[in-house]
Amino acid sequence: MTRAAAPESPALLLVGCGKMGGALLAGWQERRLAGRVFVVEPGTGAAPFAGKPGIALLTDAAALPGGFRPAVVVLAVKPQGMPEVLPAYRRFAAEGALFLSIAAGKTLGFFARALGEEAAVVRAMPNTPAAIGRGIAVACANRRVRPEQRRIAEALLAAVGEVGWVEDESLIDAVTAVSGSGPAYVFLLIECLAKAGAAAGLPEDLAARLARATVAGSGELARLSAESAAKLRENVTSPGGTTRAALDVLMGADGLEPLLRRAVLAAAKRSRELAD
Numbered sequence: 077m078t079r080a081a082a083p084e085s086p087a088l089l090l091v092g093c094g095k096m097g098g099a100l101l102a103g104w105q106e107r108r109l110a111g112r113v114f115v116v117e118p119g120t121g122a123a124p125f126a127g128k129p130g131i132a133l134l135t136d137a138a139a140l141p142g143g144f145r146p147a148v149v150v151l152a153v154k155p156q157g158m159p160e161v162l163p164a165y166r167r168f169a170a171e172g173a174l175f176l177s178i179a180a181g182k183t184l185g186f187f188a189r190a191l192g193e194e195a196a197v198v199r200a201m202p203n204t205p206a207a208i209g210r211g212i213a214v215a216c217a218n219r220r221v222r223p224e225q226r227r228i229a230e231a232l233l234a235a236v237g238e239v240g241w242v243e244d245e246s247l248i249d250a251v252t253a254v255s256g257s258g259p260a261y262v263f264l265l266i267e268c269l270a271k272a273g274a275a276a277g278l279p280e281d282l283a284a285r286l287a288r289a290t291v292a293g294s295g296e297l298a299r300l301s302a303e304s305a306a307k308l309r310e311n312v313t314s315p316g317g318t319t320r321a322a323l324d325v326l327m328g329a330d331g332l333e334p335l336l337r338r339a340v341l342a343a344a345k346r347s348r349e350l351a352d
Contacts, residue, residue, distance in 0.1 A: 097180055099211070101115065103209065148225075216244075216247075253341070
């Protein structure tokens with residue numbers, strides 16, 4: 077995984093400015109990756125960017141300037157709305173624009189059918205920690221994407237976290253199941269740990285505080301440490317101690333590992349079902 081160096085600022089068109097689109101836009105602004113960005117958002121998601129220099133907010137693609145030719149069209153709309161949205165932007169594919177999609181389930185084949193076989197498309201799966209610049213995205217490019225376009229796509233995604241690439245698009249389903257959906261698993265862990273603490277007698281507010289701080293601190297330790305997660309776990313575990321007693325439950329035959337495996341496989345299966 078890498079953080080890309082910024083290339084020369086391209087002309088950008090952001091279609092959709094919800095939570096993920098807004099996170100990307102904020103990252104581009106902070107890192108000065110674009111001189112001017114046109115944003116098409118019919119709802120209120122783009123409101124925080126109103127009046128900011130270099131950003132033009134539009135509610136419809138028809139309002140785009142006639143001579144505007146974006147180098148990159150970033151698609152950050154809901155997957156179910158994509159078929160209705162794409163026709164307004166098809167002309168940019170013929171003009172050589174790169175399309176960067178962060179819509180779950182919409183395949184490179186779907187975009188080839190919607191935009192034309194000549195369209196250069198990168199499909200990416202980011203995750204919600206992008207909102208604080210700590211996300212991770214994995215991307216896959218079709219054969220029309222030129223090396224310089226790939227570098228631009230990486231820089232745009234790296235504005236909000238780490239970036240990785242796969243050549244086999246089918247792996248995006250597993251990426252979705254691990255990192256795309258993964259923050260929800262971690263938040264559930266915080267919930268469950270807090271409830272367990274309360275069940276052990278702690279005041280609910282203290283149990284919630286302990287759970288949140290423990291998960292956040294452990295994640296940061298894992299990020300900064302050169303040691304593996306297994307080694308970090310072993311460092312906390314004394315033979316015959318309290319941690320060992322808990323891990324005997326969590327690492328049992330019906331414990332956390334097989335449960336998470338089933339969860340990830342279920343999410344990957346659903347991702348495949350949503351694909352075109």
